[in-house]
Amino acid sequence: MSVPKVYYYPVRGRGQFVVALLHYLKVDFEIDTTSNEQIKPETTFGQVPYYVDDEIKLAQTHAIARYLANKHKIHGKSLVEQAKVDEIVDSVWDTLNPLLAATFGGNDSAKEEYKKNNKLHLFLDVYEKKLNENKYIAGGDDYTLADFDAFLVYNYIDLLGYLTDRNSYPKLEELRKYFTSLPQLQKYFESVKNTPL
Numbered sequence: 001m002s003v004p005k006v007y008y009y010p011v012r013g014r015g016q017f018v019v020a021l022l023h024y025l026k027v028d029f030e031i032d033t034t035s036n037e038q039i040k041p042e043t044t045f046g047q048v049p050y051y052v053d054d055e056i057k058l059a060q061t062h063a064i065a066r067y068l069a070n071k072h073k074i075h076g077k078s079l080v081e082q083a084k085v086d087e088i089v090d091s092v093w094d095t096l097n098p099l100l101a102a103t104f105g106g107n108d109s110a111k112e113e114y115k116k117n118n119k120l121h122l123f124l125d126v127y128e129k130k131l132n133e134n135k136y137i138a139g140g141d142d143y144t145l146a147d148f149d150a151f152l153v154y155n156y157i158d159l160l161g162y163l164t165d166r167n168s169y170p171k172l173e174e175l176r177k178y179f180t181s182l183p184q185l186q187k188y189f190e191s192v193k194n195t196p197l
């Protein structure tokens with residue numbers, strides 16, 4: 001049996017939703033940051049992240065994260081909880097896609113424009129409210145993919161300089177403190193500490 005392999009660039013980007021997740025789940029895996037151009041023609045849509053294990057070859061960050069979450073039982077314990085997890089996880093992508101477009105695709109003025117008009121607080125306010133109502137963002141009695149993704153996106157928004165008011169998000173700050181102090185994630189944070197993206 002070979003260890004799972006992930007193809008992605010040496011940045012956080014979309015890849016963090018797979019790479020950091022694998023660290024969080026304590027999965028032994030390999031990351032290949034140098035073969036993206038060679039692997040793209042073999043991938044489903046010519047894109048990375050791309051995930052390969054003995055059972056599956058998979059594109060689409062979301063699909064990979066859900067596959068891993070199901071495999072490692074952090075996708076919610078009931079159909080209803082799973083749907084609640086998906087509600088948050090899908091919203092993370094609504095948050096992330098314009099942010100990635102401004103950050104990776106745009107020039108400085110596109111970034112400034114995005115900073116001025118960004119609607120990030122609309123999502124962050126909901127996450128904060130949900131975390132005020134429940135310890136876990138999708139309800140339930142344990143951390144799920146939804147908590148992990150909400151943490152990653154919140155942390156990323158801040159790292160990229162788009163977070164305007166940390167004081168408005170004490171619960172998200174608490175969530176960040178929890179995940180950033182987990183021993184199994186230290187190697188991941190170390191691996192991306194020098195990338196601004």
Ligand SMILES: N[C@@H](CCC(=O)N[C@@H](CS)C(=O)NCC(=O)O)C(=O)O
Pocket residue numbers: 013014040046047048049059060061062
């Ligand atoms: N919806 C896809 C989008 C993947 C995507 O756009 N990946 C970029 C890198 S972040 C890519 O491979 N673009 C094609 C290219 O760079 O040639 C996902 O979430 O995985």
